[in-house]
Amino acid sequence: MTWKYTQALSLRTNWDEQNGFFVKRSDDYAKDLVQDMGSKNDLKASYNAMIPDHSIKVNNKLIDNSKEEYPLLVFRDVTYFPLTWRFAVTEFGLETRWDYKRGLGFGKVDKIKLPAAGKIATTGKLKGTITLQSDKSVGTSPDKDAQVFLIPVDFNKDSTTEREADSHVFSGTAPEGSGLFHTWANENGYYEVELPAGH
Incomplete structure (x- = not known):
């Protein structure tokens, strides 16, 4: 400790x-x-x-x-x-x-840093359910405990180091200010991510 x-x-x-x-x-x-x-x-x-x-x-x-x-x-x-x-x-x-x-x-899960004091902290949530189909003959089932990564389409991969990228994939810790987010789906395949304004 x-x-x-x-x-x-x-x-x-x-x-x-x-x-x-x-x-x-x-x-x-x-x-x-x-x-x-x-x-x-x-x-x-x-x-x-x-x-x-x-x-x-x-x-x-x-x-x-x-x-x-x-x-x-x-x-x-x-x-x-x-x-x-x-x-x-x-x-x-x-x-x-x-x-x-x-x-x-x-x-820690879903710990997103808030803007500095004096700035407006407007946030929104992205929600969804992930399902999988292992066999075409059966219906879909929840993809429980799935990882969810949110990566902007214009993300510059050179803006993070290899260690930061590994940390994001491995532990879900996104580099500060990178615009990357991560969460886990629950046992029902449901996930929810809180996003700052502008994302």
């Missing part, structure tokens, strides 16, 4: 010696993730993580680490949470996806 990750996941954290560490969900708009790439780790070496000796609260609930199936750990003074459904989805409100080619992705 580094500062930059909590900002990208709309989480609020705090630490002090008396109360320990706490993290809670926030309605703040998620910021773009900027990774700290300065460390060098030997992937063939062994490193030691520790069970934290301080109290930890998640959404104002005290965690009893002695009863956790996958305990929280501390490594290099950073608290690590297991990405179980309970923590990732129930507590932190994240969306998780697995793709056998790209691996694991997680983050």
